């Protein structure tokens with residue numbers, strides 16, 4: 280025995296032993312410190328999400344820490360669960376994180392995120408340490424003849440193949456192109472041998488590219504569900520930022536595991552964090568090595584293994600080109616935010632899946648039109664929020680008013696009840712929003728006004744919502760100019776009513792938006808006055824500095840012309856503008872139809888959304 284120990288110390292495993300002991304000490308200290316910070320004297324009380332929302336509205340929540348996955352920890356100065364503790368825990372299952380953040384910030388609670396990878400890597404360090412130590416123990420007893428098995432280090436590859444109700448393509452609405460590509464490989468996953476015998480080449484990797492919440496994870500899971508195979512979910516960050524060799528080892532282990540399971544779908548989320556361009560500055564050597572290992576594995580498995588790797592990213596431009604080569608992720612599918620019809624389909628699908636009792640006044644198709652630019656996850660969040668509201672108001676079914684409130688919450692945040700707004704400020708906001716409403720009604724005839732309100736919500740003091748009749752794919756110069764005028768309506772109304780000295784910061788995001796449109800028109804669409812058809816294209820060589828300043832001058836001219844148009848409109852129809860502002864001060868929120876009738880009574884005709 281003693282001789283064996285001496286031999287061990289001389290051997291190359293000695294380094295491992297010391298390293299592992301040091302790591303375990305660090306890991307234990309790390310875990311302790313973190314635990315101490317997150318868990319004060321009492322164990323946290325578990326609080327339901329709806330109770331948490333109520334506490335937020337009452338201003339009882341001081342701070343929250345969002346944990347990876349589906350929970351948050353919070354601290355309140357009130358005893359929420361009557362259990363003598365001020366720290367609490369909430370399961371936030373399917374609720375989108377930004378919604379939670381918006382709700383918390385609206386209620387002035389501090390928001391932080393628990394550092395997930397650090398936490399997890401501490402656990403991984405610990406696990407690896409234990410495994411290595413155990414390995415060395417084994418070597419001591421059974422002699423040094425056998426090789427240490429490194430593959431057991433990858434512990435958190437999840438086998439997400441739900442036995443009772445697997446996710447299938449029926450759970451996905453829209454995303455047609457991506458689904459078509461995935462459908463093609465279902466047969467292959469079911470019977471890889473048949474394809475191999477025929478000498479058929481099948482894809483190894485499919486890259487799904489698109490914004491967050493568009494259903495990439497969902498579709499990968501559905502692919503496994505359709506084919507009845509295993510689903511191995513991982514994500515880039517799981518592999519990166521590890522200490523030397525772990526990323527590589529985990530990639531190996533993942534593929535080995537899939538092969539042993541007889542194939543399946545390997546899903547790698549956020550692959551850009553791992554598969555970024557190799558050899559970048561800044562010491563990503565370890566990630567590069569992990570990426571190389573992934574390439575080796577991709578090249579290494581054959582048709583009979585029955586493995587498909589699906590990777591997701593929202594930044595395809597950052598990927599290492601080696602990943603996109605033939606025989607690797609040679610199919611890439613772009614997933615866009617859903618169109619209005621797709622939004623409608625997603626809403627109906629989720630309402631049906633949840634067996635949501637919908638009142639007669641709910642039109643999902645109209646709701647879809649009111650949610651431009653949102654993802655499937657946002658839409659799911661909207662339905663969830665509406666359902667919670669319905670429960671809290673004691674309703675028997677979810678009705679339009681719940682949907683409307685939920686929508687405002689998802690898009691803007693919660694109504695801010697505690698905010699005190701001075702009479703002057705309120706009047707200014709009323710004029711500002713009336714300005715948007717009037718400018719929109721006149722200059723953007725195809726986007727009727729849905730509603731206008733001066734109820735503070737989220738970060739906004741008020742808002743004018745427009746409801747496009749249909750989604751345009753091409754934008755005419757007139758419609759772009761209309762958008763700019765509508766956006767400048769708020770500032771113009773402030774200036775007209777209160778004078779140039781009293782214009783406010785309230786227009787800051789409006790100006791951001793309008794400047795962006797104007798720049799787009801000049802720099803990319805060839806709609807500038809003096810630069811005309813010449814656009815800015817970095818690929819076609821440098822642009823002279825003279826041209827640059829002329830383009831900037833064009834942008835400015837576009838904005839100024841639009842602003843003058845709006846001011847002129849308001850001067851001609853000042854009584855109508857003021858009347859709408861007064862109505863807002865009086866009623867806080869007006870529907871598009873109500874706003875129109877106020878304006879019509881003062882001689883300004885316009886269209887509104889059909890109510």
Ligand code: ADP
Pocket residue numbers: 450451452453454490491492493494495496497498591625628654655656657659
């Ligand atoms: P991603 O991986 O693209 O960020 P997810 O797959 O995680 O998006 O989507 C989150 C949730 O949003 C899904 O679980 C699903 O409930 C819903 N969702 C998103 N897109 C769709 C869609 N096209 N059809 C149905 N549900 C969707």
Ligand code: MG
Pocket residue numbers: 492495496497548
């Ligand atoms: Mg995802």
Ligand code: ZN
Pocket residue numbers: 711715769770785786789
């Ligand atoms: Zn504004």
